[in-house]
Amino acid sequence: MPPGVLPKGARGRILTAALRLFADLGYGGTSVRDICASAEVQATTLYVHFPSKEDVLAEIIRLGHEELLRRLREALLAAQPDPREQLVALVRAHVLSHCEHAMLAVVASAELHALSEATAAPIRVVSAQAERLALDVVERGITLQLFNCPEPALALRAISSMGQRAAYWFAPGCGKTPQQVADTFADFALRIVGAQNKN
Amino acid sequence: MPPGVLPKGARGRILTAALRLFADLGYGGTSVRDICASAEVQATTLYVHFPSKEDVLAEIIRLGHEELLRRLREALLAAQPDPREQLVALVRAHVLSHCEHAMLAVVASAELHALSEATAAPIRVVSAQAERLALDVVERGITLQLFNCPEPALALRAISSMGQRAAYWFAPGCGKTPQQVADTFADFALRIVGAQNKN
DNA sequence: GTCTATAGATAGATAGAC
DNA sequence: GTCTATCTATCTATAGAC
16 A cells, blocks of 8 residues: 555554455455454454445545556656656656555456446546546657657557556566566657657 | 357356356356346256356356467467567457457456466466467567567566457447557557567 | 444355156 | 255344443
């Protein structure tokens, strides 16, 4: 879990335990009893802090998507105005977030379908804002003739796919550091959009 | 479901219904009763054809991975010996398979963790064979100095990620045909590995 | 907030008549 | 192979004493 967003006490322990179990066994494969046992609270204490098991999942997924959007915004703000640098900054932040908070990213994307449509709707808004950030950068790069990319929408799908899947295969000790993966995938993103060399 | 692999009669209907439900609700979110109702058989008929719900999932996942491997092998055999053509053929087959059998691909990858390790092991072997095909092509391209690719393992991760994720977002009527996606992603793959122009 | 007890529904799986 | 009936376990969620 990203630092600072986790409530203290039983509520925070429940979220942490639920995240780990949802990532391992899936939402449907995890019981409220499992979560409470892992959080070391009584089997019914979850209902003191959340109305239902689904609300626990919703909170985790919301935290996941908001954390990603926050990091993408931060990266874009700190980048030089050159679309190439902006794309590199976005991809690096995207990949790092997925490697460093792999379980959160997995649950946030794989279990979104388990939420009711009403619960998922505001989360989809956050997710759409993140896509918008990247689309604006790519379109500006094309307009400035710095990118040679006939299918920008598919290019974005491809680039975000690389980062999303990293949450599944990346593990500390897999032979790469998150920074190496982020740097390499940022280079791949530049190749995909057909970025001109800087010099 | 790919043609020709589906048994006739109740067993085939059960597999078809289970695939749709696993894709929509997840393995843990689907009950045996749901499957039988959707397959229009009695609630206990599933146990005539399968020892357990997990065996239904295992069969679906096995079919999914074997179908993908079959298509990749076929594509590679039909390709010119130039690593660039081979990579294009593999990526096209990979993307087409994931677009045309999206539910199968989603279930085969997302629910693999729901299988016991003993059941998953032979399926992982099939999956490893598919990776091997692609790795051999990329390494040969590097050896022949047709590819400029300092991180071949990460390049393969990136390329397979594009195709895998396509199963999630692609839908008939999304504005692209499977062929368009396949052609575009094959081009992205060439860009990622830094393929030299042919002329 | 934490405990025991338990409601009410549903899960996977089985038995046996036909 | 199909049906009815059902076993046993487990699920989410609630009630109420402390």
